[in-house]
Amino acid sequence: MKSSFKDIISGNDLVLVDFSAEWCGPCKVLGPILKEVKEEIGDKARIVKIDVDKNQGLATQFNVMGVPTLILFKNGTQVWRQSGVMQKQDLLSLLRENI
Template sequence: MAIVNATDQTFAAETNEGVVLVDFWAPWCGPCKMIAPVLEELDSEIAGKAKIVKVDVDENQETAGKFGVMSIPTLIVLKDGEAVDKVVGFQPKEALAELLAKHA
């Protein structure tokens, strides 16, 4: 399953069922660029168990505001559309895998 880029308009439809890891990011953010390949690797390992959705905070301020995103990258785990966990800053792949496993 490929990583999905969601907008304010498509966010609810992309995240309303199952376990979803949402990456709030921006193109100018250094740590966001560092975590992108980690998320790509993780996506191939969790295929079928969880979904990864990216939200550009500059272009989708409504969604970022709804989740209280103050710094990026912020990664929020949603389960059936409800936020169940949150981490801020760069995380290694193993930490993100554990985070998702707790809610799978």
């Protein structure tokens, strides 16, 4: 069963959403960084990748103008967002501050 985006962001305490696209070079750089972050942070946060080309409605709803755009939700509320590639340590610090 496929969860709706609303269920995903409100059903978990902390959800980092990566709005990206297959054709986006920086998104390809960010992918392995997010994988490492997930390995280190474990179950304390969920990381979800959203393809803007396949989910244009969501991208519009959250005013995603460029990819990658990262948005952090805490209990369903947006608490942080940034466009562009971020380093692993910066992402880990951000997540730890919000856990």
